[in-house]
Amino acid sequence: MAAGIINFTRGVPPVNAFPVGDLIECVEVALKRDSDTLLQYSHAGYVPLREWLGKQYEVGPGQVLTGNSSLELFSFLVENLVSPGERAFVESPSYDRAITALRRSGAELVGIPLETDGVNLNALEDQVKEGAPTLMYVIADFQNPMGVTTSLEKRKRLVALAEEYCFWIVEDAPYRRLRYWGQDVPTMRSLAPERVLHLSSFSKVLSPGVRLGYAVGPADVITKLTRWAVDWYIGPVLPTQGMVYEYCHRGLLDGNIERLKQIYRPRLEAMLTALDDHMPEATQTRPEGGFFVSVMLPEGSDVTTLTARAREMGLLLTDGRSFFPNPDEGNRFLRLPFCSLTPAEIEEGILRLAGLL
Amino acid sequence: MAAGIINFTRGVPPVNAFPVGDLIECVEVALKRDSDTLLQYSHAGYVPLREWLGKQYEVGPGQVLTGNSSLELFSFLVENLVSPGERAFVESPSYDRAITALRRSGAELVGIPLETDGVNLNALEDQVKEGAPTLMYVIADFQNPMGVTTSLEKRKRLVALAEEYCFWIVEDAPYRRLRYWGQDVPTMRSLAPERVLHLSSFSKVLSPGVRLGYAVGPADVITKLTRWAVDWYIGPVLPTQGMVYEYCHRGLLDGNIERLKQIYRPRLEAMLTALDDHMPEATQTRPEGGFFVSVMLPEGSDVTTLTARAREMGLLLTDGRSFFPNPDEGNRFLRLPFCSLTPAEIEEGILRLAGLL
Numbered sequence: 001m002a003a004g005i006i007n008f009t010r011g012v013p014p015v016n017a018f019p020v021g022d023l024i025e026c027v028e029v030a031l032k033r034d035s036d037t038l039l040q041y042s043h044a045g046y047v048p049l050r051e052w053l054g055k056q057y058e059v060g061p062g063q064v065l066t067g068n069s070s071l072e073l074f075s076f077l078v079e080n081l082v083s084p085g086e087r088a089f090v091e092s093p094s095y096d097r098a099i100t101a102l103r104r105s106g107a108e109l110v111g112i113p114l115e116t117d118g119v120n121l122n123a124l125e126d127q128v129k130e131g132a133p134t135l136m137y138v139i140a141d142f143q144n145p146m147g148v149t150t151s152l153e154k155r156k157r158l159v160a161l162a163e164e165y166c167f168w169i170v171e172d173a174p175y176r177r178l179r180y181w182g183q184d185v186p187t188m189r190s191l192a193p194e195r196v197l198h199l200s201s202f203s204k205v206l207s208p209g210v211r212l213g214y215a216v217g218p219a220d221v222i223t224k225l226t227r228w229a230v231d232w233y234i235g236p237v238l239p240t241q242g243m244v245y246e247y248c249h250r251g252l253l254d255g256n257i258e259r260l261k262q263i264y265r266p267r268l269e270a271m272l273t274a275l276d277d278h279m280p281e282a283t284q285t286r287p288e289g290g291f292f293v294s295v296m297l298p299e300g301s302d303v304t305t306l307t308a309r310a311r312e313m314g315l316l317l318t319d320g321r322s323f324f325p326n327p328d329e330g331n332r333f334l335r336l337p338f339c340s341l342t343p344a345e346i347e348e349g350i351l352r353l354a355g356l357l
Numbered sequence: 358m359a360a361g362i363i364n365f366t367r368g369v370p371p372v373n374a375f376p377v378g379d380l381i382e383c384v385e386v387a388l389k390r391d392s393d394t395l396l397q398y399s400h401a402g403y404v405p406l407r408e409w410l411g412k413q414y415e416v417g418p419g420q421v422l423t424g425n426s427s428l429e430l431f432s433f434l435v436e437n438l439v440s441p442g443e444r445a446f447v448e449s450p451s452y453d454r455a456i457t458a459l460r461r462s463g464a465e466l467v468g469i470p471l472e473t474d475g476v477n478l479n480a481l482e483d484q485v486k487e488g489a490p491t492l493m494y495v496i497a498d499f500q501n502p503m504g505v506t507t508s509l510e511k512r513k514r515l516v517a518l519a520e521e522y523c524f525w526i527v528e529d530a531p532y533r534r535l536r537y538w539g540q541d542v543p544t545m546r547s548l549a550p551e552r553v554l555h556l557s558s559f560s561k562v563l564s565p566g567v568r569l570g571y572a573v574g575p576a577d578v579i580t581k582l583t584r585w586a587v588d589w590y591i592g593p594v595l596p597t598q599g600m601v602y603e604y605c606h607r608g609l610l611d612g613n614i615e616r617l618k619q620i621y622r623p624r625l626e627a628m629l630t631a632l633d634d635h636m637p638e639a640t641q642t643r644p645e646g647g648f649f650v651s652v653m654l655p656e657g658s659d660v661t662t663l664t665a666r667a668r669e670m671g672l673l674l675t676d677g678r679s680f681f682p683n684p685d686e687g688n689r690f691l692r693l694p695f696c697s698l699t700p701a702e703i704e705e706g707i708l709r710l711a712g713l714l
């Protein structure tokens with residue numbers, strides 16, 4: 001190893017994750033069968049795909065909106081639901097692009113400290129009593145950036161608060177199916193389908209380039225969101241929806257996810273081992289799935305200067321401050337994506353990082 | 358004919374417009390060659406396509422942003438350039454969805470009366486002197502909804518005003534290449550590349566389902582817009598960009614456009630003849646290309662009640678009011694899309710319409 005750049009910046013899958021041959025066959029078959037629909041305008045997306053997704057969530061296609069990425073669907077939700085000055089809660093830390101979307105909306109952004117089993121409930125209850133939010137954005141499974149999973153107990157309390165104080169929970173679940181060990185925890189949507197808007201995508205389980213995201217929620221919200229989306233761009237890109245539908249319809253998705261787990265599990269193990277071995281002084285999370293481990297560096301560390309020094313050593317890091325609604329709280333925080341690196345590259349990266357501390 | 362619904366609502370191509378076989382071959386070849394890129398995240402879109410588009414406009418790829426529809430790129434522009442309360446000018450009438458995007462931004466929307474050779478220049482100059490807009494949205498070729506083309510003289514005056522008063526002209530040109538007779542008029546972009554943001558798409562010349570739009574403009578604006586787009590959705594859908602790139606790269610687009618002209622030209626002729634024959638009392642436009650003819654009905658007509666009565670006769674119309682910033686001005690206005698109807702259907706539709714008047 002030694003030489004070469006090690007990139008710990010973003011959660012990007014490796015290119016060998018993409019089932020290229022199957023996807024080519026699927027797009028060909030889909031276009032041959034249904035070009036009149038797939039090459040034409042649509043509104044809420046490709047109906048067979050919405051029906052297939054609906055079955056996974058035990059709802060009809062009227063409760064499913066597909067779009068060109070779940071991030072964009074989140075922006076649609078924010079534009080629809082949140083008015084300037086209204087409160088929006090996020091886990092602290094949270095997905096940097098979701099924070100950006102909420103900031104852009106003019107919402108009053110409130111971060112609720114995230115612990116290893118979900119947000120701190122006392123802090124959440126205090127904030128809710130001070131002023132209920134319009135929505136709370138939660139990545140309950142293998143959170144981006146921390147890697148932690150919200151416990152069932154905390155999920156129940158979250159949705160109970162949402163029901164009591166009438167706010168929306170936006171449950172973003174792109175990593176949910178990438179569990180490498182342990183047991184699934186029920187989605188918040190399954191606990192309170194009338195209070196939870198569930199977002200997910202095919203980016204992490206199939207291909208990010210297809211930008212295929214979806215929202216599952218109460219029919220009236222999905223209808224409102226669909227109207228807004230029609231005004232915004234008429235309809236989403238369809239040939240790729242046909243391709244992904246055909247792929248799912250053939251039952252290939254589960255096998256692909258199993259294949260990805262075989263690639264990613266050893267990488268997560270390598271990351272955790274390397275952190276134990278080389279950075280015992282940092283506080284790390286111990287995720288059971290997803291793309292990310294995170295570490296809180298020892299007191300006195302400063303990620304901004306660290307990031308600059310790391311770059312000189314061929315180690316690319318994301319400044320942890322971008323994940324916090326209050327950036328100063330991220331001054332010792334690092335997110336470490338492991339999925340696109342080999343175990344050897346991961347160990348080398350952690351060795352370089354440890355050398356810098 | 359006689360029975361059956363005749364749909365004069367929206368500008369949707371007929372399904373026989375889509376070159377299905379070629380597109381299937383192109384997506385297969387593109388994915389085989391470049392799956393590592395096309396199935397992965399990107400930012401400004403697929404570089405080979407941006408380069409190909411740049412060549413058409415004699416600019417580099419840094420002046421081209423691709424996205425999931427030109428309508429969405431227009432929304433990106435509006436979000437970037439227009440602050441609430443600022444003035445935005447549109448032709449009156451104009452594309453209803455562009456009007457919606459500008460309204461959503463909180464702009465003060467001003468309609469400049471559109472004549473058969475472009476906007477009324479006196480009205481435009483008066484409005485500019487009253488308060489220059491941040492941008493003016495113009496469909497200079499085969500305008501939606503009127504069908505008219507802005508003359509070279511008026512294009513020159515428009516860009517001269519934009520230069521003098523420092524506002525942007527957004528030139529939306531999706532129909533430009535569908536000219537059935539007469540001569541091309543230079544784009545406004547070619548007259549003032551530093552003051553014009555040019556939008557176009559593949560919806561009308563290839564397939565709307567691919568939702569592939571693009572913006573061409575000064576490098577600094579494209580860079581700013583790209584950053585905003587990355588925050589909004591990371592990057593556009595790519596496999597379809599690979600498909601369309603391959604199609605263009607093989608030199609198939611010109612032939613497809615010629616084929617479309619053979620389909621659409623007789624339909625426009627049929628529409629103009631039917632209007633001459635059956636509705637001589639209405640004032641019609643005489644487009645030389647595009648998707649739409651429009652008519653101003655005789656004094657005393659009312660499109661809202663007409664639309665309801667027409668529906669009972671199996672004739673679907675769009676209420677003309679939606680195309681006007683001041684909806685009341687559209688009370689006698691009808692847009693008549695002809696591209697997806699056969700000449701016989703067009704004549705039947707105009708006969709039904711004439712019968713209602």
